[in-house]
Amino acid sequence: MKAPTARQVRIAAVFAGLPMFLAAAVVMTDPIAMPIMAHGPIQASHESIQCEACHQPSPGTARQQVQGKLHFLLGLRETPVDFGFSAVTSKACLACHERPNERHPIYRFQEPRFQASLALVEATSCLGCHSEHTNHRASIDLLFCQACHEDLKLKSDPLDVNHETLIANLEWQTCLGCHDFHGNHKHQAPTLLEAAIPAEAVLLYLQAGPSPYPLPKLFKGREGGE
Ligand code: HEC
Ligand code: HEC
Ligand code: HEC
Ligand code: HEC
Ligand code: HEC
Structure with missing residues (x-):
């Protein structure tokens, strides 16, 4: 069964009365009940990670949250409260x-000069490009470098087809x-265009396929989580 959305819960509450709404609220607030709400797969490399490593419990006790929801429902509150777990x-x-060694750290793009770029790609948040519970490892296309590198010129360009030409075309x-985006592979960028990883292989990886970048990685994700 698919998990009810907040809207469906509200509709259910209206039709079935508050007892059913409260029951739904308890289910949605109980961490043990959380798996029934997961609505998509976890990407392969995250399979051993606990839900709570990404989903932090919301502030407030379960009772306060239910009360907050009720107040929202009754129009006494402007905004809905999170049910049990805050947004990731x-x-x-x-x-x-x-x-x-991060090549593109998200904090860097807070600077005002990136404002126009951010309208094209939300580079200030991991979730601007990545997602979970979907069939996509990253929800961006291959072309997003354009948002920031349109004026790129190298002083002495080592490529057979140089950067300026690639960009002009x-x-x-x-x-x-x-180039991997994060610069986290011990991989020297090639200088011949025909040595580049084919775009199709990169695209498959951004969906859910295997990584086309040569190992090793410089840093691996921390295992586990509390
Ligand atoms: C690697 C991080 C990560 C892990 C691990 C993870 N999630 Fe998520 N989950 C997300 C992200 C990102 C979203 C997108 C919505 C958001 O930003 O809150 C999400 C959304 C959800 C939602 C929808 C919430 C909403 O407001 O729409 C549910 C339910 C959920 N996850 C349950 C689970 C459960 C259950 C587990 C453990 C089996 C789990 N998640 C593990 C990252 C994660
Ligand atoms: C502007 C888009 C964008 C943003 C923002 C972004 N990523 Fe990525 N990420 C990518 C792309 C594209 C790849 C695939 C290329 C690569 O491996 O670097 C990737 C790959 C990864 C990988 C797998 C390869 C590796 O380096 O281990 C991890 C882990 C990762 N991202 C984590 C993060 C985290 C954590 C954040 C936030 C701090 C983040 N990303 C923000 C686009 C983005
Ligand atoms: C939101 C803006 C933004 C996006 C999007 C972006 N970059 Fe960058 N990139 C930068 C900035 C800023 C620097 C640092 C330049 C500097 O310090 O002069 C940089 C540096 C780099 C470097 C040099 C890193 C080094 O340490 O020598 C490479 C390579 C690079 N980017 C490739 C890419 C590729 C490939 C993409 C698309 C997959 C991309 N960038 C997308 C802003 C961006
Ligand atoms: C055929 C491989 C190849 C392709 C395709 C390629 N690059 Fe590069 N790029 C390199 C190499 C090699 C360097 C030299 C520095 C190095 O070894 O990382 C470089 C350097 C850079 C730098 C660092 C510039 C500096 O001043 O240090 C940036 C930024 C960059 N590339 C972005 C891009 C963007 C954006 C694209 C897509 C339009 C792109 N590259 C396409 C191989 C490539
Ligand atoms: C509890 C630790 C933990 C948390 C939290 C976590 N990750 Fe990971 N992640 C890992 C580990 C471990 C791996 C596998 C080793 C590696 O590739 O670095 C991984 C791998 C990845 C990969 C590479 C997938 C692949 O197979 O190439 C991406 C992309 C990624 N994480 C993004 C994220 C994003 C985005 C978030 C936040 C929503 C996140 N991770 C939260 C531990 C974590």
Whole structure:
């Protein structure tokens, strides 16, 4: 059975009365009941990770949350409260994936000069590009480098087809074939275009396929989680 959405719960409450609403609220607030609400697969490399490593319990006791929901339902509150678990944030990801060598750290893009780029790609949040419980490891296309690197020129470009030419020809799908986004692979970018990883292989990885980037990684995610 699919988990009820907050809206469905409200509709149910209206039709079946408050007792049923409260029962639904208890189910949705109880961590043990959480698996029945999961609505999609966890990506392969996250299979051993606990739900709570990403989903932090909401502030307030279960009773306060139910009360908050009720007040929202009755129009006494402006915003709904979270049911048991807050929205996932980058902080949860960084607890296991913070790296000293990060090429594109999310905090860097808070600077005002990136405002126009952020309208194209939400680079200030892990969840701007990644997701979970879907069939996508990352929900971006291959072309998003364009949001920031349109003016790129190398002083002495080592490529057989240089960066300026690639960009003039809008060959943005080639970038991830030579550079991983996070710079977390011990991998020297090739200088020949034909040595680039084919765009199809990169795209498969962003969906749910195997990584096309040569191992080893410089840093691996922390195992476990509390
Ligand atoms: C690697 C991190 C991660 C792990 C582990 C994880 N989730 Fe999630 N989950 C997410 C993200 C990201 C979302 C997207 C919605 C959000 O931002 O809250 C989400 C959404 C959900 C939602 C929908 C909530 C909503 O407001 O729409 C449910 C329910 C859920 N997860 C349950 C689970 C359960 C149960 C487990 C353990 C089996 C689990 N999750 C493990 C990251 C994770
Ligand atoms: C409890 C620790 C933990 C948390 C929290 C966590 N991860 Fe991971 N993640 C791992 C481990 C361990 C791996 C597998 C080793 C590796 O590839 O680094 C991994 C792998 C990945 C991969 C690579 C998948 C692959 O197979 O190549 C991505 C992408 C990823 N995590 C993104 C995220 C994002 C985004 C979040 C936050 C929503 C997150 N992780 C939260 C531990 C964690
Ligand atoms: C602008 C888009 C974007 C943002 C924002 C982003 N990622 Fe990624 N991420 C990617 C792409 C593209 C890949 C595949 C290429 C690669 O491996 O670098 C990837 C790969 C990964 C991987 C697997 C490869 C590796 O480096 O181990 C992990 C883990 C990961 N991301 C975690 C994160 C975390 C954690 C955050 C937030 C701090 C984040 N990402 C923010 C686009 C993004
Ligand atoms: C939100 C903006 C943004 C996006 C999107 C973005 N970059 Fe960058 N990138 C930067 C900034 C800023 C730097 C640092 C440049 C500097 O310090 O001069 C950088 C640096 C780099 C570097 C050099 C890193 C080093 O340490 O030498 C590479 C390679 C790179 N980006 C590749 C890419 C690729 C490939 C993509 C698309 C997959 C991409 N970038 C997407 C903003 C971005
Ligand atoms: C055929 C492989 C290849 C392709 C395709 C490629 N690059 Fe590069 N790129 C390199 C190499 C090699 C360097 C030299 C520095 C290095 O070894 O990382 C480089 C350097 C860079 C730098 C660092 C510039 C500096 O001043 O240090 C950035 C940023 C960059 N590339 C972005 C991109 C973007 C964006 C694209 C897509 C338009 C792209 N690259 C396509 C191989 C490639």
